[in-house]
Amino acid sequence: MASRTRKTPETRRAEITRAAAHLISRHGYNGISLKDVADLVGMSQPGILHYVGSKEGLLSLLVTDIYDVNGTPEEFVQTGLPGSDPTHPRLPAYFDYLVEHNAGRPELTRLYTVLQTEAIAPNHPLHDYFIRRPDSVWEHYSAFPWKLPDGLEWERDMRDYVRMSLEVMDGIQIRLLRKPEIDYVQEWRRFGNLLFPSPTWDDCR
Amino acid sequence: MASRTRKTPETRRAEITRAAAHLISRHGYNGISLKDVADLVGMSQPGILHYVGSKEGLLSLLVTDIYDVNGTPEEFVQTGLPGSDPTHPRLPAYFDYLVEHNAGRPELTRLYTVLQTEAIAPNHPLHDYFIRRPDSVWEHYSAFPWKLPDGLEWERDMRDYVRMSLEVMDGIQIRLLRKPEIDYVQEWRRFGNLLFPSPTWDDCR
DNA sequence: CAACATATCTAATATGCATTAGATATTTAT
DNA sequence: ATAAATATCTAATGCATATTAGATATGTTG
Structure with missing residues (x-):
């Protein structure tokens, strides 16, 4: 069983947006699943949802990123x-x-x-x-x-x-x-x- | 129950490519399902598959269309x-x-x-x-x-x-x-x- | 060190989907 | 009109997925 590593919400959010950007920029929003993101980050599907609420929530995170940057x-x-x-x-x-x-x-x-x-x-x-x-x-x-x-x-x-x-x-x-x-x-x-x-x-x- | 209308393979194929082009050009390949195409054409999901073999087969039809035209x-x-x-x-x-x-x-x-x-x-x-x-x-x-x-x-x-x-x-x-x-x-x-x-x-x- | 907050997990649910199997209706040719 | 060919359907299968519920582990604070 994977050892449960707990990180600060900030780093986790950063890891998640990073992974999501990587995947979505290649496969599109319709081309990925939360499982894909979870695997890349190294956590579980519900683990991701804890931070983003829903699959759409994942996008919102990215958009503000784009917008700010x-x-x-x-x-x-x-x-x-x-x-x-x-x-x-x-x-x-x-x-x-x-x-x-x-x-x-x-x-x-x-x-x-x-x-x-x-x-x-x-x-x-x-x-x-x-x-x-x-x-x-x-x-x-x-x-x-x-x-x-x-x-x-x-x-x-x-x-x-x-x-x-x-x-x-x-x-x-x-x-x-x-x-x-x-x-x-x-x-x-x-x-x-x-x-x-x-x-x-x-x-x- | 819907009255079963039977058409020639040529017209059906034309209807299918037309519907698929319409849908995919708006939602992308990942954004549509065979059911969507079936509904638009007015037949069943397996009815579509009878002509295109698989979801990928649907794309092939379109590509040759694009290419020819x-x-x-x-x-x-x-x-x-x-x-x-x-x-x-x-x-x-x-x-x-x-x-x-x-x-x-x-x-x-x-x-x-x-x-x-x-x-x-x-x-x-x-x-x-x-x-x-x-x-x-x-x-x-x-x-x-x-x-x-x-x-x-x-x-x-x-x-x-x-x-x-x-x-x-x-x-x-x-x-x-x-x-x-x-x-x-x-x-x-x-x-x-x-x-x-x-x-x-x-x-x- | 005790207790709380919460990050993370496992398990369960329900839905949508591509595909298959087998039945039925419709057209065409004899 | 009958039979063969096949277009089309209904039903079933199995998988992937988003989301929920509830359990558990980890970090932090007093």
């Missing part, structure tokens, strides 16, 4: 990186930051990509969350005083840029699912150069 | 469309054709996008199929005498263009999952113009 503009304007001046932050610089951020968290990025697709099912626990996402992201971004090239205005002109940039990231991330060894940052830069070309954007990148 | 370069060079001259086909014109083709089959396109993501799970029935896909697509394309701008060569220069184009399509298709009403063709054109810009590509689009 995802490189936000708030985070960016505090980095002091080029283009991160809080009074005139620059969108291309932020996107570079975002991509580097996600490239450094491949597991969470995988998870996000997998869940985003799985969640188009109307009965998926995260359906509403992901449906709202593009709009809420736009609103979120809109709160920042981005510096734009002369003649371009946020509300009028930047919806396309933002939407296309996020589409590109999604596309690259799909490719990343199959070939994790490809260089996300480098691939993104190719598109960044197309989307924000010289000389228009030279001062705003 | 997907707008290939072969198809394109027979259309007589601008840029489709079989001795000098043009890549941007083909991509436009491909996107229009897929835009006209939204259900199969959804299906493809959903399955592609779900199939990163190593134990997914379509795992190998989708892992091989990028390479086999490249080889497939390589068999055609594409007309390229001066100075560009297929093997040396076009891998990036092809890969990036397909990444963009994947990205747009993810967005399409959530907002089916957006215009795939129009969104693709924005990227096409960036990827194949004037004046370099003027004669080869």
